[in-house]
Amino acid sequence: MQGDTTREVTGIKDSLMSLILGQCTKYIVPNVTFLNKNRISIYKPIKTNTMSTLVNEIAKAKVRPLYEIATEIKKDWRATSKDGRIYFGAVPYLDAMQSLNSINDNYIMDSGRSIVNYFLANADSYKGAKAKELKNELKAMLKSK
Numbered sequence: 001m002q003g004d005t006t007r008e009v010t011g012i013k014d015s016l017m018s019l020i021l022g023q024c025t026k027y028i029v030p031n032v033t034f035l036n037k038n039r040i041s042i043y044k045p046i047k048t049n050t051m052s053t054l055v056n057e058i059a060k061a062k063v064r065p066l067y068e069i070a071t072e073i074k075k076d077w078r079a080t081s082k083d084g085r086i087y088f089g090a091v092p093y094l095d096a097m098q099s100l101n102s103i104n105d106n107y108i109m110d111s112g113r114s115i116v117n118y119f120l121a122n123a124d125s126y127k128g129a130k131a132k133e134l135k136n137e138l139k140a141m142l143k144s145k
Contacts, residue, residue: 063141065100066112070097070135073123076130090126093119103141116142 074094077086086094096115103112109135116138117120 054091063144064137066097066102066105066116066141068137069137070094073126073131073134075125076099076128076134080128080131087122087125089122090119092124113142 023031074086093115097112098111099121100107100112100115103116107111107115122133122140123131126135
């Protein structure tokens with residue numbers, strides 16, 4: 001009699017586990033035990049100091065839209081150049097940057113990332129402290145993902 005009860009409990013347990021496993025195969029929830037067909041795992045949350053560091057870094061890295069940077073570059077380049085003109089090779093890229101929000105946007109068939117790269121390649125004659133600051137801001141945007 002006791003063997004039959006054990007078999008019933010085991011059968012119910014197996015059917016419940018298969019039902020749960022069928023529903024919960026791909027869920028990963030921090031600090032919660034989740035079921036996988038092969039094993040049961042416990043995932044711990046990210047340490048709070050790590051999380052606060054990430055939040056602080058994100059807050060510090062306020063990324064301005066490309067159109068603001070491009071407008072500022074145009075104003076400063078015209079003001080600092082000898083003849084008041086921007087190098088002709090950089091003009092199309094500055095114009096394209098003025099219609100982009102971020103380097104992840106596209107301008108016609110070109111990515112914002114490539115437009116910024118081509119601008120930086122053509123902006124060698126843009127010099128000065130402000131120029132260096134703005135170019136570094138664009139380079140930082142390229143390095144971030």
